[in-house]
Amino acid sequence: MAKTTIDLDDKLIKEAMRLCKGMTKKEVVNTALQKLIMGISQQKFLQLRGKITFWDDHLDESSNSL
Secondary structure: OOOOOOOOOHHHHHHHHHHOOOOOHHHHHHHHHHHHHHHHHHHHHHHOOOOOOOOHHHHHHHHHOO
């Protein structure tokens, strides 16, 4: 893990730490980054809706060959 010096909004950190009882600043920031990445990844996945076509008959053929 890399050490990084960043300026954080004191009000945001205090509120996040209040909501996430018992978490350190580091844990709050890491959790926030994980949730941001997860949220953006989910949005990108949902944008694929309707862009990927699955063929049921192809799935039937491949299962019969087992």
